[in-house]
Amino acid sequence: MEKIYSRPAGLKKMINGYCPGCLHSAAGKLIMSVLEELDLLEKTVMVDGVGCCASNHSYIDIDACGSPHGRPGAVASAIKRCSPETIVVTYQGDGDLASIGLAETMMAANRGDNISVFFINNANYGMTGGQMAPTTLMDMKTSTTPYGRHADEHGYPMHMCEVLNTLTAPSYIARVTCIDAPNMRKARAAVKQAIQHQLDGKGFSMVEFVSNCPTNWGVSPLESLKFIKEKMLPEFPLGEFRNR
Amino acid sequence: MEKVFMKGCEAIAEAAIRAGCRFFAGYPITPQNEIPEYFSRRMPQPDVRGVYLQGESETASAAMLFGAGATGTRSMTSSSSCGISLMSEAIGWMAGSCLPVVICNVVRGGPGIGSIQPAQQDYFQATKASGNGGFRMLVLAPSTVQEAVDMTYRAFDLAQKYMYPVYILCDGFTGAMMEPVVLPEMMSDEAIAAEKKKNESWAVTGRKGAAKGKRIHCGTRHGIPSTLEEKNIADWKMYEQWKIDEVEYECYKTEDAELIITAYGVSARISRSAVDILRNEGYKVGLIRPIKVHPFPEIAYEQLDYDKLRGILCAEMSIPPQFAYDVEAVVRKRTPIATCLRSGGEIIERSAIIDAAKRLYGDK
Numbered sequence: 001m002e003k004i005y006s007r008p009a010g011l012k013k014m015i016n017g018y019c020p021g022c023l024h025s026a027a028g029k030l031i032m033s034v035l036e037e038l039d040l041l042e043k044t045v046m047v048d049g050v051g052c053c054a055s056n057h058s059y060i061d062i063d064a065c066g067s068p069h070g071r072p073g074a075v076a077s078a079i080k081r082c083s084p085e086t087i088v089v090t091y092q093g094d095g096d097l098a099s100i101g102l103a104e105t106m107m108a109a110n111r112g113d114n115i116s117v118f119f120i121n122n123a124n125y126g127m128t129g130g131q132m133a134p135t136t137l138m139d140m141k142t143s144t145t146p147y148g149r150h151a152d153e154h155g156y157p158m159h160m161c162e163v164l165n166t167l168t169a170p171s172y173i174a175r176v177t178c179i180d181a182p183n184m185r186k187a188r189a190a191v192k193q194a195i196q197h198q199l200d201g202k203g204f205s206m207v208e209f210v211s212n213c214p215t216n217w218g219v220s221p222l223e224s225l226k227f228i229k230e231k232m233l234p235e236f237p238l239g240e241f242r243n244r
Numbered sequence: 245m246e247k248v249f250m251k252g253c254e255a256i257a258e259a260a261i262r263a264g265c266r267f268f269a270g271y272p273i274t275p276q277n278e279i280p281e282y283f284s285r286r287m288p289q290p291d292v293r294g295v296y297l298q299g300e301s302e303t304a305s306a307a308m309l310f311g312a313g314a315t316g317t318r319s320m321t322s323s324s325s326c327g328i329s330l331m332s333e334a335i336g337w338m339a340g341s342c343l344p345v346v347i348c349n350v351v352r353g354g355p356g357i358g359s360i361q362p363a364q365q366d367y368f369q370a371t372k373a374s375g376n377g378g379f380r381m382l383v384l385a386p387s388t389v390q391e392a393v394d395m396t397y398r399a400f401d402l403a404q405k406y407m408y409p410v411y412i413l414c415d416g417f418t419g420a421m422m423e424p425v426v427l428p429e430m431m432s433d434e435a436i437a438a439e440k441k442k443n444e445s446w447a448v449t450g451r452k453g454a455a456k457g458k459r460i461h462c463g464t465r466h467g468i469p470s471t472l473e474e475k476n477i478a479d480w481k482m483y484e485q486w487k488i489d490e491v492e493y494e495c496y497k498t499e500d501a502e503l504i505i506t507a508y509g510v511s512a513r514i515s516r517s518a519v520d521i522l523r524n525e526g527y528k529v530g531l532i533r534p535i536k537v538h539p540f541p542e543i544a545y546e547q548l549d550y551d552k553l554r555g556i557l558c559a560e561m562s563i564p565p566q567f568a569y570d571v572e573a574v575v576r577k578r579t580p581i582a583t584c585l586r587s588g589g590e591i592i593e594r595s596a597i598i599d600a601a602k603r604l605y606g607d608k
Contacts (some may be wrong), residue, residue: 043450047311057461063448065314066341066461068333071307074299078311081295082267082319083449104307107300 008032009061010041016059021221023211024052026178027120027187028059031089034191035062038199044087045079047072049096051127053120056091070101073108076115087198089116095125098134098158105160112169112203116194119160119206122213123232130216134158137235142216157235161208165241172197172205173242177233179212179225186238193243202244210236247424252389252414253278253322255425256348259396260320261286264431264439265346266294267319269308271301271327274360275416276350279322291430302327306334306347313343314460316443318400318436322348324416325366326357328374335409336375339479340462344403347381348396348412350419353589361589362416364509367566370413371538378476380483381411382490383538387513389423391535397428402490404439406482407465413537415561417510417591486539493541494533497523501530502552503605506545506571507559508534511592515559518597526608529601537567542574555580555604559597563587580604 007013010032018024035041041062048057050069057064067075072090080088097105097119108115124142125131131144135157139148161175172194176187187209194205210232212224219227250258257279260268268287270280280298287296295312299305302323312319323331328349338345351366353359370383382402386392392414399410440447446466448458463472470478497519498504507515512533522529532544545556556579558568563585572581584600586592 041451045448045450057459061457063450063458064461065311065448065459066337068303068307068310068337071304071310071334074304074307075311075314078267078269078295078297078308079315079448081297082312082315082317086315086448086450103300104304107304 009036012059012061014059017055018052019215021212021214021224023178023209024056024120026184027118027209027211028056030178030184030188030191031091031118032060034188034195038192038195040087040195043085044089047076047079047088047090049090049092049101051093051096051125053091053093053096070096070099071104072096073101073104073117077108077111077113080113080115087195089118089195091118092120093126094119094121094123094133094135098160106164106167109164109170109204109206110167112171114198114201114203116198117204117206118191119208120211121160121208121236122211124213124216126213126216130213135236137231159236161206161241164206170204170206170242171202171244174240175208175210175236175238177210177228177238179228190240208236210238245426247426249422249424250389251278251422252392252419253350254282255389255393255427256322256396256412256414256419257282257286258427259393260346260400261292261294262428262430263397263400264318264436265320265400266292266436267297267309267312267317268294268321269297269299269305269312270321270323271299271305273302273324273327275352275362275420276322276324276348279348279350302330303333306331309345309347310334310337310341310343313338313345314341314448316440316447316449318439320346320348322350324350325352325354325363328366328369332375336377336379337462338409339375339379339381340377341460342407342465343409343460344407345409346396346399346403346412347409348414351413351415353587359589362420362510362561362591363587363589364415364511364561364567365587366413367537367560367562370411371540371570374411379479380538381409382406382486383411383413383536385413385508385534385537386418387509387533389418389421390425392418393425393427408482413509415509483539490536491539491541491543492535493544494531494535495544496531496533498530498532500528502528502554503601504530504532504548504553504556505559505597505601506532506556508537508567511559511561514592514594515597518594518601521594521598522601527601527605529605540570540574545571545574550578553579554606555582557582557584557597557601557604559584559592561586561590561592
């Protein structure tokens with residue numbers, strides 16, 4: 001019988017420590033399955049951000065490099081320039097990529113560094129207990145917006161795909177989600193596109209995953225998927241923003 | 245060997261390139277701009293073919309150094325004082341991850357933005373607290389442009405030997421000064437490639453040449469499983485070993501000296517000529533100059549004959565004094581200690597050192 005589905009070879013045979021229902025697992029699995037398909041597991045370095053993303057390095061079986069909080073864009077750019085033959089990807093959350101690391105993200109994109117950025121947007125700081133992030137939705141309650149996010153005090157959610165799409169250098173920018181099978185297929189295709197752009201030397205690519213945080217959102221895994229569909233996706237529309 | 249006339253900062257950059265440095269990231273800040281500028285000219289040239297990357301900040305530049313170091317490439321950054329403060333995040337990560345990189349601080353006045361003029365106000369930061377977590381680095385303190393060249397060249401070997409960041413503490417005076425220097429030999433492309441190949445046993449370059457799933461992660465020695473405490477202990481043992489193997493200092497006319505002037509960097513250079521003048525006037529004065537300020541050369545002060553010593557004069561360009569505290573800690577009140585200080589970008593004057601030495605000396 002033909003084996004058509006299995007655990008990607010780049011993932012260790014272990015149970016990961018993400019919370020039940022967390023879509024980090026789904027994103028990590030997709031990235032690893034694409035690297036396996038393209039035969040890149042032995043050519044790739046993954047740079048992890050700080051936060052839940054930093055757990056990632058425990059579950060993957062490829063070369064990995066930590067990074068100071070928010071600096072994966074800078075770390076990955078340097079790795080790629082020193083070892084251009086290596087495929088360099090980053091794995092970052094919204095606090096890491098869009099808040100403390102906004103400059104590093106913008107400037108890696110603006111330099112067109114030939115790296116692929118995977119951005120997990122779950123609208124809060126998951127690891128530290130669910131504080132407000134740049135991507136937190138309006139009126140959303142977090143542990144540091146106990147009365148909800150309000151424009152006059154906290155401003156508005158940041159849309160990183162749209163922000164980076166104002167730059168000239170990036171070659172691929174897409175926003176995806178892993179809430180159901182059809183979207184998983186699209187997400188996998190986007191990850192593959194991003195890596196292919198790097199293989200082709202086209203420069204900076206980013207895939208944003210609109211993700212969940214059942215634990216800090218205070219909802220069940222299933223309810224969190226509903227929340228993504230009904231609340232997150234209207235704010236963060238899916239699609240390819242750049243592909244050239 | 246042929247001598248060339250070079251500015252301190254440019255000589256540091258050329259020495260680094262000759263030592264095999266093939267990655268530099270930095271951000272503009274006075275008085276060290278000539279280092280990144282020089283690298284930006286030299287790195288693309290056919291005899292170098294290295295990477296120059298201008299960071300968007302010192303924070304990013306040091307993170308870039310972390311990334312480059314993680315690939316096993318000889319790598320360097322430079323900055324000045326408040327810029328180094330911004331780098332302290334990644335410097336801690338590089339010590340935390342045991343990466344062999346070189347950091348050069350061309351010191352200006354402080355605190356905060358301070359002044360752009362030369363100072364020695366980062367002594368504590370360089371030797372004791374370059375970031376959180378209590379790590380230490382080898383800290384080399386040049387007092388001439390030639391010494392800055394030789395130290396930069398050696399710094400890369402030291403970093404590789406100990407698999408740890410090495411820090412060059414160069415005051416803005418030495419960085420901005422032009423002097424004739426003899427440049428070291430260029431490390432061959434073959435030697436550079438061989439070292440990078442050797443580093444593949446731990447560096448992240450995909451799985452090439454080593455076990456799969458290599459890790460560069462803060463709090464471990466290249467991913468070798470250990471608790472953070474075990475890593476801290478291993479680092480501590482290395483710091484203690486440095487006190488045996490890496491202490492470096494110069495004694496100048498100290499044999500019969502009744503008064504010791506002690507200083508590092510440019511203050512030591514000025515003090516040295518003060519010693520010559522005082523000797524000509526009949527004062528028995530000598531100089532102790534730490535060449536590395538960490539590990540601190542306690543032995544230089546331990547071996548003094550305190551029975552015949554009238555005192556020790558610490559000369560440094562920092563108010564309040566910093567270096568003098570390390571001297572005080574080893575001297576332990578066995579002889580009077582005085583200071584001769586300037587700060588905030590003001591250069592210490594030889595005449596002030598001579599006057600302070602005479603006051604402490606008393607009658608001939």
